[in-house]
Amino acid sequence: DAGVIQSPRHEVTEMGQEVTLRCKLISGHNSLFWYRQTMMRGLELLIYFNNNVPIDDSGMPEDRFSAKMPNASFSTLKIQPSEPRDSAVYFCASSLLNQPQHFGDGTRLSIL
Amino acid sequence: SQELEQSPQSLIVQEGKNLTINCTSSKTLYGLYWYKQKYGEGLIFLMMLQKGGEEKSHEKITAKLDEKKQQSSLHITASQPSHAGIYLCGAGGGSEKLVFGKGTKLTVNP
Numbered sequence: 033d034a035g036v037i038q039s040p041r042h043e044v045t046e047m048g049q050e051v052t053l054r055c056k057l058i059s060g061h062n063s064l065f066w067y068r069q070t071m072m073r074g075l076e077l078l079i080y081f082n083n084n085v086p087i088d089d090s091g092m093p094e095d096r097f098s099a100k101m102p103n104a105s106f107s108t109l110k111i112q113p114s115e116p117r118d119s120a121v122y123f124c125a126s127s128l129l130n131q132p133q134h135f136g137d138g139t140r141l142s143i144l
Numbered sequence: 145s146q147e148l149e150q151s152p153q154s155l156i157v158q159e160g161k162n163l164t165i166n167c168t169s170s171k172t173l174y175g176l177y178w179y180k181q182k183y184g185e186g187l188i189f190l191m192m193l194q195k196g197g198e199e200k201s202h203e204k205i206t207a208k209l210d211e212k213k214q215q216s217s218l219h220i221t222a223s224q225p226s227h228a229g230i231y232l233c234g235a236g237g238g239s240e241k242l243v244f245g246k247g248t249k250l251t252v253n254p
Contacts, residue, residue, distance in 0.1 A: 036186075065242070074246040075187075075232065088241055123186055132177060133242060135186035 034058070036126050038136035046144050050112040053139045055124035057105050064107050065125040065133060066099055075123070081107070093118075114143045146171045146235050150245035157223050158253050165218045165248045167233035173213045177234040177242065187232065190218075220250075228252045 037056040045051060057064055065080040079089040084101045092099070096115070101107045111118055119142050125133040147170045157163050167176070175194055179187040191200045193209035193216060200207050204221045220227055230249050234242040 075244040077241050077243070080241055125187075132189045132192050134189065135179075137184075137186040140184075 036124060036134055036136035038122075038124055038139050040139060041137065042140045042142075044142045044144065045114060047115055048113045049143075050110065051114045051118075051141065051143075053109040053122050053124075053141070055107045055109070055126075055136060057107070057124075057126035058134055059105065061126035061128055061134075062104070063127045063129070063133075064101060065127075066107070066109050067123040067125065067135075069121045069123060069138070078109070116143045119143050146243050148233055148235055148243060148245035150231075150233060150248050152248060153246070154249040154251070156251045156253065159224060160222055163220050163223055163250070165231050165250075167216045167218070167245055169214050169235055171214070173209065173216070173235050175236055176209055176213075176216045178207050178216070178218055179232045179234060181230045181232060181247070183229075190231075223250075223252045225252045225254055 036058055039054045062083050066078040067075050068078055069075045076091055078091045079099045080087055081101050084104055097111055099109045121138045121140050123135050123138045125135040127133040149168045151166045155163055177192050178190040180190055181187045191207045193207055196211040196213045198209045206219045209216045218231060228250055230247045232244050232247045234244045236242045
């Protein structure tokens with residue numbers, strides 16, 4: 033079975049540009065989580081969805097960040113405009129109710 | 145909010161040695177997850193513990209949750225270079241948000 037698929041794996045862009053990260057859930061999973069990992073802060077939850085509905089977005093840093101689930105198997109995380117402090121590895125994870133979360137391989141984002 | 149503290153932050157052992165990583169919670173744990181991460185890769189699920197006193201093993205890795213459900217340990221027996229990586233504990237889970245510890249970086253020298 034295919035796992036959680038994230039794209040791109042690496043993204044380097046200049047500050048001020050729009051960045052879109054993509055995530056394909058494992059088929060049949062109904063919960064979707066976006067995380068950010070940095071050396072200083074570790075792994076932090078940004079937002080999560082149950083059945084396509086955002087449940088908790090309290091971890092989203094500011095209005096420059098937005099996440100959507102246009103359908104049950106796909107999600108995007110957008111940063112506009114991007115800033116150097118947004119540089120991090122971004123992970124998405126999916127799960128079934130009360131089951132362990134399965135993580136993608138992450139997107140390594142560098143904002144110059 | 146729940147906080148998880150892991151110790152040690154890093155660990156260097158000789159191949160064949162046993163080791164233990166600890167995860168302590170500020171609140172009662174209702175679901176405790178152990179993940180392993182290799183550099184440049186995502187998190188790999190290892191084990192989930194839910195009941196006080198529960199213990200699970202997979203190959204040479206054993207995880208325990210104490211009776212009070214506020215502390216968990218991960219024990220590796222006869223470590224191998226393939227065990228190297230970052231081990232993270234997470235609380236919550238399933239369709240609820242996971243809070244993670246900062247991780248323990250394990251190096252196993254051949």
